[in-house]
Amino acid sequence: MLCFEGIALNLNIFMGRTAPPNFxxxxxxxxxxxxxxxxxxxxxxxxxxSGAILRNIxxxxxxYESFIALQDKLHQNLARQRTLVSIGTHDLDTIKGPFTYEALPPRDFKFVPLNQTQELTGETLMTFYENDxxxxxxxxxxxxxPVYPLILDSNRVICSLPPIINGDHSKITVNTTNVxxxxxxxxxxxxxxxxxIMxxxxxxxxxxxxTVEPVKIISDHNNQTRVTPHLRPRVTHAEVDxxxxxxxxxESRENLCKLLSKMAYVARPSDKDSNLLEVAVPPTxxxxxxxxxxxxxxxxxxxxxxxxRSSPNRGATVAAPLPINKLSDIVRIEAAMAGWSEVMPLTLCSHxxxxxxxxxxxxxxTVVKLANPKTLEYQVVRTSLLPGLIKTIRENKSHSLPIKIFEAADVVFKDEKSERxxxxxxxxxxxxxxxxxxFEIVHGLLDRLLLMLRTNFIADGGKTAAVKPDGYWIEELNEDTFFHGHAAAVYLRLGGKEQRIGEFGILHPSVLEKFDLRFPVSTLEINLEVFL
Structure with a gap:
């Protein structure tokens, strides 16, 4: 279904105008x-x-344009930008078999690439096309x-340099009859x-x-030969029930076979089992x-x-949100009701x-890094929500002040103990x-959210109490992310277990400078998982 020919053929089969072809x-x-x-x-x-020949086409x-377009589409999707597969098509009347598939050092060969007039070696070809x-x-x-792959004919004419380009000598035209x-x-x-597919x-x-003429592939290094393509349908089975x-x-077995014929299958009831269909899957x-x-x-x-149309009768199921999503929604609603605007930045950011x-x-x-980042902007999976919020403020400088934004979303950490x-x-x-x-604004937002989560504030962390109560408290924090003396860490005690769950404070001027911000910014970040 990647070319007009395939679409037209399958539509005609579907509508019953033609029988499935016998390739x-x-x-x-x-x-x-x-x-x-x-x-x-x-x-x-x-x-x-692999190889094949289309005779008297x-x-x-x-x-002709559809033929070229199909190659381009296959190169882009199934072939993964030519990394997995590359296709070369040639006018057979301009070259002579038998052919060889070789790999030579780039300086040891030269040929005229498609639609060019000058000969290029493998080395100069890379320079010639680097800006193409x-x-x-x-x-x-x-x-x-160390070596480049080449398709050559019996006269040592280079037909193609896969996966880059074909040679101009064997290019096909509208007048080509043997491909x-x-x-x-x-x-x-x-x-x-x-x-x-081709x-x-x-x-x-x-x-x-x-009809297609096959080509024999002879491997020198393992003395194996094979013939391509074979175009034999794959026979499989499907259960009627x-x-x-x-x-x-x-539907009966016969009716199911008729239905499948509309999708180019050749199906028939199995002789061995009344509940099976033998289905021949076409090579397409x-x-x-x-x-x-x-x-x-x-x-x-x-x-x-x-x-x-029917309703499920195998047992009723009742949908429910995941606990962490339900908790996130509670926090999001409270922040929105307090006058803050929700944003959704990207999960990836630069290192x-x-x-x-x-x-x-x-x-x-700590951080999960991408093995093949496309740009410097998407190198790692964020371990904090702060970069996304700060960049959002940076991109909305023209917005009237103050800007009050929040996000409730996932961050990702390395964890060798987990399956992934x-x-x-x-x-x-x-x-x-x-x-x-x-500073007092984000502090107030923290207090409001934890109040709605029914978490008590403990002024001194419960240090003087005989029995340390559950709740949260804050302690002065000195980290380079924040202005010294203007930041606090948030601690939580639940069931006797104490842990730091987040921090808030005024961002350090050097942080503002790197993100190109002119006005002071205060941030808050807490871990919601601990409240489950």
Whole structure:
């Protein structure tokens, strides 16, 4: 369904205008297959290759553009920006087999790239295309490899440098009648899927529709050969009871087979079990993995709007919010009723925003770092809600003062004891920005929230009491994030267990400078998990 040909074919099958096509692999009349011999050095960069030939194909301008567009779409999604799979298509009449798939040092070869006139070596090609808007994004895939993969014909003509670009010598045009398709990959499963999609979609334009000429792949390094593509349907089974129960239908085996034929399946009742259907999945349906996928197609064919409507009869269930979400909602409502505005910044931030800009140090055991951040702005998963609140104030400088914002959301910490080596923790944070410091404002918000959570304030932390009561108290805090002498840590005692649950205070001037703020800002952040 990635090209007009596939959409039109499947719609015609669905509407009953045509039968599901029988894709066939047809050997050439002389019985001699074209071959691609694989060099052992290709294992260093892209180890897998497949091939196919579309004989006596008839292109029009629209068909040609659709053929190119399908390659681009496959490169973007299934091939993951060409990192897993790359496709090369060539005019077979301009090159001569047998072909070889080799890997050579970048300075040891040169060829004329597609739509160019000058010869380039592998090294100069990387420089030539590094600023190219289309191809520049793919250079990193092989740029630092010791060898570059190449497809060559029997005359040592370079057909392509996968996954970057084809050679100009074998480029296809509207007048091309025989198309040689070579596909290289780092993942053999994706290789087979992409090969099947490419050849099945455009084999309908061959002189003998839905036929493909295979190519033999010969591996020098392990003495193995295989022929691609095979285009054989995958035979699987689906239970009649399962298909009916999930959709609410009560169809016979024969009717279910008729419904499945609308989705290009070839299905028939099993001879061994009256509750089974034998379903032949066409090579175009790599998305079908389980009988649940077949059941979904039955529902599509029958019509979702026509499925029987019923109420659950397997036992009543009552939905309820998670305790932490219910607690968060209570706190959010109270903060909003006190005149504060809720914001929802991004969960990812830069490493400096999370640590250096708050005058905090990274001990290496706290923050979850992204292995491949796309920008410097998204390097780590936040361990505090403060960076998001402060950046929100920064981006709303034109807003009238004071700015009173809050957020109740998750932060993430490394945790080697947990299954995923990390854990979420629900926090509440608020920030006040105005012409005055606002220290007493955030202090008042803290008192209001804990009062609504029925947590008593203990003036001296209960140190003088014979039996230390449950509740919260504050103690002076000296941390570089805050202005010295103008910050406090919040402590909580529940069931005799004491712990620090947060802090509030006036941000240090150096923090304000790094976030480009001109007015004083006071912040509050507490851990909500401890109240459960």
């Amino acid at each position: 066939r692999v047809v050997e050439p009349k002389d019985g001699i297959l074209q071959t691609i011999t694989v060099s052992p050095d290709t294992a260093k960069v892209r180890p897998y290759v 008839k292109f029009t301008q629209d068909r 808007r289309h191809l520049g994004r793919y250079l990193h895939i092989i740029k630092d490899a 040689f398709i070579e596909i290289t990959a780092t993942d053999i499963t994706k290789l087979d899927i992409v090969t099947d 050849v099945t979609m455009f084999s309908q334009y061959c002189a003998e529709p839905f 399962y298909l009916n129960s999930c959709t609410g239908l009560n 349906r790599a998305d079908v993995l389980h009988q649940a996928d077949i059941m979904e197609d039955v529902a599509v064919c029958y019509g979702f709007n026509r499925l029987p 400096d925003e999370n640590f250096a800009w708050l005058n905090r140090k990274d001990d290496g055991n 080596r990390a854990r979420n923790e629900r926090h509440f944070a608020a920030a006040w920005c105005g012409k005055s410091s606002g």
